[in-house]
Amino acid sequence: MWSKIFYFAMVPMVYAAFAVLIGGLLFKLAVVFFSKKFPGSLATYPKRLPRPIGVAAEAFAVPAAWKKDKVFWIFIIAYHVAFVLLFIGHLELIREFRALQIIPHDVFLGAGSVGIVLIITVLYFLFRRFRSPWREISVPEDFLILILLFLTMFIGSHLHLSARLYAGGGAFDIPVEAYREYLSSLVAFKPVVPSGIADSPHYVLVALHIFLANLVLMLIPFSKVVHMAFAFLSLNLRRK
Amino acid sequence: MDKEKTIELKKILKTRLNRPMRYYIDTCTRCGLCYDTCHAFNGIPKKEYSPVGRAEVVRKLYKKYTRPGGFLFPYWSDATKLSDTVMDQVYEAAWSCTGCRRCVVNCPFGIDTGQMMGVAKQLLIANGTAPEELVMLADAAVEKGKSIDQFKDGYRNVIRDLEKEVQKKLNLPAPDGLIPMEKKDANILYVGLAGAHSIVNPAIIFNAAKENWTLSFFEAVNFGFFAGDPEKAQFIAQRIIKEATALNVKEVVIVECGTAFRILRALMGKLPFKVSSIVEVIHRYLYEGRIRVKEGAVSDAVTYHDPCQLGRNGGVYDEPREVIRKIVTDYREMSPTREQNWCCGGGGGLVALDNEEFRIKTGKPKKEQIVATGAKIVVTACENCVSQLKTIQSGYGLNVEVKYLTELVCENLVV
Numbered sequence: 001m002w003s004k005i006f007y008f009a010m011v012p013m014v015y016a017a018f019a020v021l022i023g024g025l026l027f028k029l030a031v032v033f034f035s036k037k038f039p040g041s042l043a044t045y046p047k048r049l050p051r052p053i054g055v056a057a058e059a060f061a062v063p064a065a066w067k068k069d070k071v072f073w074i075f076i077i078a079y080h081v082a083f084v085l086l087f088i089g090h091l092e093l094i095r096e097f098r099a100l101q102i103i104p105h106d107v108f109l110g111a112g113s114v115g116i117v118l119i120i121t122v123l124y125f126l127f128r129r130f131r132s133p134w135r136e137i138s139v140p141e142d143f144l145i146l147i148l149l150f151l152t153m154f155i156g157s158h159l160h161l162s163a164r165l166y167a168g169g170g171a172f173d174i175p176v177e178a179y180r181e182y183l184s185s186l187v188a189f190k191p192v193v194p195s196g197i198a199d200s201p202h203y204v205l206v207a208l209h210i211f212l213a214n215l216v217l218m219l220i221p222f223s224k225v226v227h228m229a230f231a232f233l234s235l236n237l238r239r240k
Numbered sequence: 241m242d243k244e245k246t247i248e249l250k251k252i253l254k255t256r257l258n259r260p261m262r263y264y265i266d267t268c269t270r271c272g273l274c275y276d277t278c279h280a281f282n283g284i285p286k287k288e289y290s291p292v293g294r295a296e297v298v299r300k301l302y303k304k305y306t307r308p309g310g311f312l313f314p315y316w317s318d319a320t321k322l323s324d325t326v327m328d329q330v331y332e333a334a335w336s337c338t339g340c341r342r343c344v345v346n347c348p349f350g351i352d353t354g355q356m357m358g359v360a361k362q363l364l365i366a367n368g369t370a371p372e373e374l375v376m377l378a379d380a381a382v383e384k385g386k387s388i389d390q391f392k393d394g395y396r397n398v399i400r401d402l403e404k405e406v407q408k409k410l411n412l413p414a415p416d417g418l419i420p421m422e423k424k425d426a427n428i429l430y431v432g433l434a435g436a437h438s439i440v441n442p443a444i445i446f447n448a449a450k451e452n453w454t455l456s457f458f459e460a461v462n463f464g465f466f467a468g469d470p471e472k473a474q475f476i477a478q479r480i481i482k483e484a485t486a487l488n489v490k491e492v493v494i495v496e497c498g499t500a501f502r503i504l505r506a507l508m509g510k511l512p513f514k515v516s517s518i519v520e521v522i523h524r525y526l527y528e529g530r531i532r533v534k535e536g537a538v539s540d541a542v543t544y545h546d547p548c549q550l551g552r553n554g555g556v557y558d559e560p561r562e563v564i565r566k567i568v569t570d571y572r573e574m575s576p577t578r579e580q581n582w583c584c585g586g587g588g589g590l591v592a593l594d595n596e597e598f599r600i601k602t603g604k605p606k607k608e609q610i611v612a613t614g615a616k617i618v619v620t621a622c623e624n625c626v627s628q629l630k631t632i633q634s635g636y637g638l639n640v641e642v643k644y645l646t647e648l649v650c651e652n653l654v655v
Contacts, residue, residue, distance in 0.1 A: 028266070036258040040507035042352055044345050044579065045555035064348040068273050134272045136287045137296065139318040142270055222309050227267045231349050234263035238350035 003198075006207035009214065010182070011191045017214035024221025025229060032233070042237045051239045058235050072128075079121035085114045093176065094183040107176045108160050115157025122150045145216075145223055152212040155205050162202065174200050246322050248366050250305050256359045257306060264356055265302045267349045268295065274353075277346040279583045280336045283602035291343035291353040294333035298356045301326070327367050334360035334468065335371065336602070338590055339499075340548035340583035354588075361468020370467060374589050378463035378472045385479040388457055395457060396421065402436055406443045410655050419443045422487070423454035428521070429489040429513075431460040431480055431500070433623055438495045441646035442518050448653055449530040453493075456483055460500035461623070466589025477503050484513050493521050496644055498549025498622040499587065505554060517550060519621045522649055523559035526566060532654040538568040543615035545574065545606070545629060546581045547622030560621055560645055567652045572613040582606050584620075586628025599628060600635035607636045621645040 049057060057063070065073040088100060089108040096107075108114070126146040129138045159174065166173040178196025185192045197206055220226060257265075270292060276282060280289040287293040296318075303310030303319035310319030320326055339354035364370040384391055403415035412418070419439065420426070430446065430453055432438040439455065446453045458479050464472030481504075484492045491514040494501040505515040525531040544564055550556045557578050565571050574581060582605040590599060606629070610618055618629055618640050629642040 032259055032262050035262055038258055038260050039509045042260060042355070043506065043555075044341060044350075044552055046557070046579065047555075058348070058350070062348050064273055064346050065271075068346065072271075072273075133275050133287065133290070134270070137270045137272055137275070137290070137292050139270070139296075139316070141316045141318075144316060222307075224266065224269045227269055227349060230263050230267040234260070234267050235350045237260055237263070237352075238344065 006203065007193060009207045009211035010193055013214045014186055014210060017217040020218040021220055028221050028226060041240055043240055044238050047239055054239050055232055055235045059231050075121045075124045078117050082114050082117040085109050086118060089114060093179045094187055095180060112161050112164060115153055115160055118153045119150065119157060122146055122153060126150065141223060145219060145225060148212060148216050152209060152216055155209040159202060159205055159209060172202055174202060241322055241324050245367065249322050249363050252362050252366055253301060253305055256362065260352065260355055264351045265299050268351055274343040274347050277343045279585050279605045280602040283604040288332050289336050294337055295353045295356045297329045297333045298360050327369060330360045330363055331369055333357065334364060338583050338585060338587035340587055341553055342583055345552065345579050358468055362470065365467065365469055371593050373592055374463055374467040378467045378469055381463050381476045382472050385475060392457060402440050405440045406447060409444050410447055418447055420454045425488050426452050426454040428453040428491050428493050429456055429484045429487055430493045431456040431458060432495045433459050433461055433497060441650045444650050445522060445531060445646065448655060449525040454487060456480060458483065460495045460497050462500055462503050465499060465503055477508055481511060489513055491516055493518055496621040496623060496646060498547035502549040502553050517556055519556055519560050519645055523563050526563060533567050533649060534652045534654060535566055536569045537652045539570065540616040541570045541572050541614055542568040542617045542619055543572045543574055543610065543613040545584060545618055545620040545625055546578060547620055547625045548583050548587060550621055551581065552579045563645065563649065564619055567648060572615050574609045574613055582609055584625050584628040586624045591624045591627045596631060599631055603628060603632040607632050607638065610638060610640060615640060617641045617643055619643050619645055619648055
């Protein structure tokens with residue numbers, strides 16, 4: 001029974017999550033591009049940098065946060081940088097990318113620090129919402145997403161740290177090769193859950209981690225997390 | 241709220257769901273960075289007067305009626321149904337927003353709460369709860385546009401009286417033709433307001449610069465835009481566009497009215513003529529040597545209030561400052577300034593409503609800015625701003641004089 005549930009979370013649900021993510025984002029973007037354009041200009045002034053550079057600067061450096069709340073800015077930047085590293089780390093769990101190994105490093109990147117940074121920043125974002133005035137402007141969805149992210153990252157980080165602690169054959173070590181076998185089989189549409197994962201005492205946590213990550217992926221197009229795509233578009237409007 | 245009204249309001253929500261609105265609905269993370277960037281919130285610290293608080297009122301309606309998540313799981317996104325209570329919230333949100341867009345420059349995603357309040361205002365019109373004063377003024381402007389020929393003779397008589405004031409100021413022998421009307425192929429079509437000052441002072445400047453200009457039959461102010469009625473706003477703006485096109489003018493110059501300037505310059509798409517503010521034209525004349533002012537003639541401390549639609553939303557920052565600096569010896573900049581300058585609290589049609597107490601309270605950040613400069617004269621280039629600054633001046637008992645930029649220039653013009 002449990003093995004069927006774990007298998008569901010680790011195989012069919014992963015495909016479903018990616019289908020919802022990609023389909024949802026494409027649908028959202030298609031709806032946007034087929035919707036009525038604004039006939040005039042929504043620009044604000046001064047426009048200090050050329051449009052593409054200005055949009056990129058505002059999206060990646062978030063000067064609006066820097067001017068207003070430097071602590072918040074540090075957490076925003078730390079979270080987003082860690083998220084990029086997390087993404088790279090997961091790519092390397094599929095297979096080795098030579099381009100990513102220009103600076104040689106262990107897989108997963110960051111020796112555990114990436115997960116810790118993500119957990120701390122997500123907790124900051126979450127607890128910030130319990131204080132006024134953020135409490136008044138928050139809606140349940142804001143808490144739900146942060147709790148989901150926290151749980152996903154906490155379990156993922158735990159799996160990584162225990163693998164590092166028990167590296168070389170300890171009870172809780174799930175080697176990189178096992179993840180690569182699993183993830184590359186998913187990519188090749190010949191899914192298997194290898195014994196390196198299925199026989200590990202941490203199998204339940206791997207399945208839970210993937211289950212939660214699936215939920216996050218499916219939520220992206222239909223929640224405020226879509227700002228990862230729309231931020232560039234709305235910032236572009238301000239410079240048109 | 242009855243079913244038919246709900247259907248009508250839902251239709252408005254859907255028709256206004258254009259590309260920017262889609263971004264604004266989905267992108268906001270409720271990070272709260274905009275929370276205290278609104279002058280209204282600074283004056284009256286209520287969530288409802290914060291940009292995010294206002295935007296959420298409209299966003300929650302959109303979530304309910306256009307997002308499957310909001311329809312299926314309204315609790316999660318706080319999606320709300322249309323109701324009389326919600327429409328009261330919509331009113332409070334829309335009619336506390338001046339559309340100054342200070343929140344836009346402070347939002348990490350550039351979300352335009354002003355645009356969202358445009359939808360809110362249209363909902364209120366359909367609901368029959370929009371401010372009557374503005375709806376009536378918009379209707380009057382539309383009526384004038386439809387039957388302009390009936391108004392022309394009366395308007396010409398008024399203008400003849402104003403020509404005498406221009407003649408007096410410029411020491412000219414005769415007043416005839418000092419305010420030309422319906423002049424074809426003129427370089428400039430000037431669009432003023434109903435007040436004599438908005439025609440006399442620019443007329444003095446145009447004549448001093450020996451400009452080939454003509455006066456519009458229409459007022460620049462767009463009450464359709466203020467009221468939130470896109471059809472009337474379009475009609476009112478098109479009256480001027482048609483007049484300018486028929487007269488084949490090269491440039492349309494807008495009176496000291498920030499919104500009128502922004503509508504024609506930024507919101508009407510590509511036009512067959514240039515659109516400028518009178519402020520830019522004065523600056524041009526000064527630097528081309530077509531007019532001269534008494535340099536350093538004013539020794540009192542002077543500060544300049546950037547009208548939001550001219551500065552932050554129009555990019556006209558340097559021209560008024562350079563003009564003022566030519567005339568005054570003690571110019572003092574407000575802090576914060578330029579794109580971060582506080583709105584006076586009178587824009588977006590608010591100054592036309594019976595809400596003086598609210599405007600005095602929400603004018604608090606502007607009052608503090610003025611006091612901090614120690615200036616004796618506050619110059620600005622917008623009709624709404626002048627009215628609101630005068631309300632702030634009397635409301636807080638400030639010992640300052642509020643002046644139009646054209647007024648300052650005319651008082652110190654070398655004739």
